Amino acid sequence: MTASSTRRTTAAHPRLAAVGAIAVAGALLLTGCGDHTDKSGSDSSSSGSGSSSAPLAAKLPADVRKAGVVKVGSDIAYPPVEFMQSGKAVGIDPDIADALGKQLGVRFEFDNGKFDNLIVGLQAKRYQVLMSAMNDTKDRQNGIDSDNGHKVGNGVDFVDYFTAGTSILVQKGNPKGVKSLDDLCGKVVALQKGTTSEGIAKAQNKKCTKDGKKAIDLQTFDTDPEALLRLKQGASVADLNDFPVAAYNAKTSGGGKDFEVVGDQIEAGPYGIAVSKDNTRLRDALQAAMAAIIKNGEYGKILAKWNVTQGAVTESKINGGS
Secondary structure, eight states, X not given: OOGGGOSSOSSOOOOOOOOOOOOTHHHXXXXXXXXXXXXXXXXEOOOOSSOTTSTTGGGSOHHHHHHTEEEEXXXXXXXXXXXXXXXXXXXXXXXXXXXXXXXXXXXXXXXXXXXXXXXXXXXXXXXXXXXXXXXXXXXXHHTBOTTTOOBOSOXXXXXXXXXXXXXXXXXXTOTTOOOSGGGGTTSEEEEETTSHHHHHHHHHHHHHHHTTOOOOXXXXXXXXHHXXXXXXXXSSSXXXXXXXXXXXXXXXXXXXXXXXXXXXXXXXXXXXXXXXXXXXXXXXXXXXXXXXXXXXXXXXXXXXXXXXXXXXXXXXXXXXXX
């Protein structure tokens, strides 16, 4: 899968608050329980089963309303956005899906898969939506490979629901003195492949060589926990990932003794629920449900629960990414 399906963002400002606590043997052990494969069981995350009494049930396509289920593709190894706990998908995305389900009268059923295969799965109608900390960008909307500018698919529509940027995560105490991307030139950086974080690192490589410095020694992995393990072992000087994830790992891994976040957030932009372009009725129903939970306060309570209130949006836009 190309960079057009990556998880992170493509525009720049500092954002978000520190993210709260659940012990994360999590972040380093999730390779086992949420292993980016399609073999894990599905997990339902929302109440209701085709309930016509739900406030916004009538807005759904008839087949979805009848089935009472929305199939969600997600890479469930990205705490606190989505991760597995006691065999169930938990986190920001599952909680938002649950709130949307109450408005629409359906269950949102999460199916764990490799992140870089999710858009393919959506286009093959394996999933009806994607919720996986996926950033809404023009390239994804238009089905463009960000690396080469080539058309690679029909693109998807997004219902935006959150805002986040990329952060630099280093070992606790910052032994290598990393303060910004410029400090990564000539050093080993570990991160998840197929992400915008990888794109950011590649763009930085061009700047490094232009400035007469060595390029970043970039090591990419199927999962972020693998990259985190390399950093913890001292085999890399930094990992790049979404700010809520970086902050969560800094607070929880090793009881807060393993990592810390340095510098400002990079390229902040919206997360979106991805929907096929031919499924506009479902897209519009999701937007209406998002507007409802923003208005009734459920959305704010979810973000407060996970300590990410500074990533809140005040309205849910369709294709609001740049």
